[in-house]
Amino acid sequence: xxxxxxxxxxxxxxxxxxxxxxxxxxxxxxxxxxxxxKWGHGTHVCGTIxxxxxxxxxxxxxxxxxxxxxGAKLAFFDIGHSDGSLSVPRNVDxxxxxxxxxGARLHSASWGSSSNSYGSQANRFDEYIYENxxxxxxxxxxxxxxxxxxxxxxxxxxxxxxxAVGATQSAxxxxxxxxxxxxxxxxxxxxxxxxxxxxxxxxPDLLAPGQWILSAGARPDEPGAxxxxxxxxxxxxxxxxxxxxxxxxxxxxxxxxxxxxxxxxSEGFYPNxxxxxxxxxxxxxxxxxxxxxMNGAQDVVGVDxxxxxxxxxxxxxNMGFGxxxxxxxxxxPGASSIETRVHDRVQITNKSTKTYSIKIDKQNDCxxxxxxxxxxxxxxxxxxxxxxxxxxxxxxxxxxxxxxxxETIRYYPNGLSGRDDTNNVERVRLPANDxxxxxxxxxxxxxxxxxxxxxxxxxxCFGGTNAIISEVIAPPxxxxxxxxxxxxxxxxxxALIGGLGYxxxxxxxx
Numbered sequence: 001x002x003x004x005x006x007x008x009x010x011x012x013x014x015x016x017x018x019x020x021x022x023x024x025x026x027x028x029x030x031x032x033x034x035x036x037x038k039w040g041h042g043t044h045v046c047g048t049i050x051x052x053x054x055x056x057x058x059x060x061x062x063x064x065x066x067x068x069x070x071g072a073k074l075a076f077f078d079i080g081h082s083d084g085s086l087s088v089p090r091n092v093d094x095x096x097x098x099x100x101x102x103g104a105r106l107h108s109a110s111w112g113s114s115s116n117s118y119g120s121q122a123n124r125f126d127e128y129i130y131e132n133x134x135x136x137x138x139x140x141x142x143x144x145x146x147x148x149x150x151x152x153x154x155x156x157x158x159x160x161x162x163x164a165v166g167a168t169q170s171a172x173x174x175x176x177x178x179x180x181x182x183x184x185x186x187x188x189x190x191x192x193x194x195x196x197x198x199x200x201x202x203x204p205d206l207l208a209p210g211q212w213i214l215s216a217g218a219r220p221d222e223p224g225a226x227x228x229x230x231x232x233x234x235x236x237x238x239x240x241x242x243x244x245x246x247x248x249x250x251x252x253x254x255x256x257x258x259x260x261x262x263x264x265x266s267e268g269f270y271p272n273x274x275x276x277x278x279x280x281x282x283x284x285x286x287x288x289x290x291x292x293x294m295n296g297a298q299d300v301v302g303v304d305x306x307x308x309x310x311x312x313x314x315x316x317x318n319m320g321f322g323x324x325x326x327x328x329x330x331x332x333p334g335a336s337s338i339e340t341r342v343h344d345r346v347q348i349t350n351k352s353t354k355t356y357s358i359k360i361d362k363q364n365d366c367x368x369x370x371x372x373x374x375x376x377x378x379x380x381x382x383x384x385x386x387x388x389x390x391x392x393x394x395x396x397x398x399x400x401x402x403x404x405x406x407e408t409i410r411y412y413p414n415g416l417s418g419r420d421d422t423n424n425v426e427r428v429r430l431p432a433n434d435x436x437x438x439x440x441x442x443x444x445x446x447x448x449x450x451x452x453x454x455x456x457x458x459x460x461c462f463g464g465t466n467a468i469i470s471e472v473i474a475p476p477x478x479x480x481x482x483x484x485x486x487x488x489x490x491x492x493x494x495a496l497i498g499g500l501g502y503x504x505x506x507x508x509x510x
Contacts, residue, residue, distance in 0.1 A: 018102045020073070023057060024050060027075035027102045031089065037082040039242050040218040045110045047216025048252035049259070050074050053227060064231045065214045065241045068256025069263075075099040079111075086111055092124045100135060105262065105283070108255035109139045109162075110248035112154040117198040118382055118389045122159035126381040129161040129286055133345070133378055133453070136286035137162045138255045140247040141204040142193035148303065148310055150317050152193040153203040160389060160424050161378045163258075163290055164203050166192040167210025167250040168323055169304060174212045174243065176234045185209050187304040188318055192247055195317040199389045201423050202315055202414065205290075206297055207323040208257075210250030217242030254293065257324055261289050264330055271340060272464075273331035281344065287376040288344045288455040294425055295374035295457040296329025296338075297322035315415045321427060329459070338368045339464070343456045348394065350447040356456065357439040360403075360432045361463030371432035373398055373440050373458035375413070379424040380449060388422070393446040394454060395419045396426040403435025419445070432460050 012019050014034040018027045028034065036043045052070035053063025060070075077095055079086050088111075089095045096107060113121075125137055141164045144152040157164035169184040189211040195203030212234035219225040225240035232238045235245075264270055265281040265288075272278050299322050303310040312318040327336035341358070348354060360371065375396040382389040397419070401408045412418055413426035420426050432438070442456060 016098055024074055026073045029077045029098045032078050032087050035220050036218040039237055042080050043218035044215045044242055045248055045252045046074055049256040051216050064227050069259035072259050075102040075104050092128055096128055105134050106255055106258050107137045108252050110251045112140055112142050112157055115155040116151045118158050118386050119155050120384045121156040123381045123384050125156045125159040126161045130378050130380055133285050134283050136289050138251055139164050140251040141166045143191045143246050145193045146191050150194050153195050158197045164205045165251045165254050166204035166207045167247045168207050169211045170209040173231055174234050186300045190305045199387055202320050204320045208250040208253035210247055211245040212243045213249035214241055214243045258289050261292050273333045285344050285455055287378050291374045291376035291455045291457040292329050293324055294321045295372050296325050298325045337366045338459050339462045340459045345453045347451050347453050348444040349451045350444050353441055353443045355441045358462055360434055360436045360461055362434045362461040364464045366461035368461050370429055371438050371460040372429040374427040375456050376425050377452055377454040391448050392452045393421050395443040395445045397441050398428040399439040401437040
């Protein structure tokens with residue numbers, strides 16, 4: 001991300017020191033070395049998150065490869081060798097803490113392994129988020145899904161509290177002649193790794209464009225490289241930009257979007273979408289940010305295997321909860337009219353319930369045709385090699401009473417006909433008509449700890465900011481309890497991001 005003259009004279013010292021006055025890179029921790037190799041992976045993924053063109057290193061310009069959260073800043077943790085191999089600290093605190101101490105609350109990890117089980121890395125990633133509940137880690141699912149191979153998502157993407165990201169195709173100038181018709185981002189890339197995890201949890205969690213992505217291209221021996229005169233095609237490398245593919249490329253798309261979600265809350269956009277005109281939540285939990293993205297995720301058409309398309313369905317091993325869509329996640333005036341309501345860091349005890357009721361009201365030009373509700377909790381870490389990795393089992397179910405009737409129908413999450421005792425993300429999505437009444441119940445079904453915090457997100461048409469939300473809390477029944485981001489990026493201002501590198505996919509030469 002750094003070239004002399006592009007980020008201030010001399011750049012940030014490459015010794016882990018934090019300098020938040022820098023335009024982009026506020027910290028560089030040289031765990032392996034202090035540079036990227038030509039056309040390097042780390043520069044590309046971080047450019048996708050926070051990149052923004054500047055010819056003089058001071059003033060921002062519109063670039064052809066600007067990042068998703070282009071106003072953000074970066075704390076960088078270098079784990080990449082010049083030969084493309086990685087060295088990851090044995091203690092993940094050594095990897096996450098530098099960025100966190102610099103102000104980062106998001107970490108983007110575009111690397112992984114071939115292990116499909118819940119191992120020591122997954123355990124440590126979950127433990128870190130559990131102990132730092134505002135720190136969200138986004139991880140590449142892997143590139144081993146060719147031939148529709150199940151159980152190919154690799155650790156640490158097998159962790160519970162992270163977001164595991166699969167790849168879809170891109171769009172417009174980033175398409176090749178062999179890719180599917182528009183909207184191509186509704187087709188999963190054939191290489192994207194598939195779930196479930198070895199213990200049966202849904203993976204990937206989310207999808208995002210990753211085939212192909214144009215972003216910053218590392219040119220360490222040629223300072224000053226920037227945009228070429230004409231935007232290059234897919235799989236090109238010209239001047240200061242590079243186009244490559246992989247779940248490594250999809251992961252920073254989600255990380256940048258998560259940064260925008262944090263900004264939405266920290267700068268008072270919630271709930272009406274106007275900056276400074278709402279409730280300012282300076283530090284939303286990782287569970288809430290994750291829940292907002294997963295609640296608004298949309299279905300895709302299938303897997304593009306070049307000659308054939310494999311059909312997919314919601315919550316399956318190919319798409320998980322679907323492709324991210326910010327316009328289906330938050331109210332963005334001029335871009336969406338959907339209304340979002342959230343409850344963050346709500347504490348629940350074993351066998352107790354909390355109930356929320358709301359009525360669909362399509363005034364104020366709201367045109368959402370669905371009601372979507374998602375429960376997310378940061379679960380305690382499980383033991384390495386666990387056969388059933390969920391520790392605290394919460395349940396979400398939604399009761400629908402349609403307008404003009406007295407009949408109530410109960411719906412269960414994740415496409416199931418009953419409760420989910422495996423995943424720590426549960427979503428119910430239903431068609432919604434004006435006047436329908438929805439009642440969401442969260443139950444502390446079976447907790448191994450004394451209590452558990454959760455985030456609840458729901459979207460639809462609720463009649464504007466004056467919507468009436470009924471909340472009822474039921475105490476425990478007193479029955480006996482049944483215990484059963486190398487690169488690390490960081491973002492200044494509202495949020496910082498962290499990340500790591502290598503999951504890009506290359507075709508074998510024939």
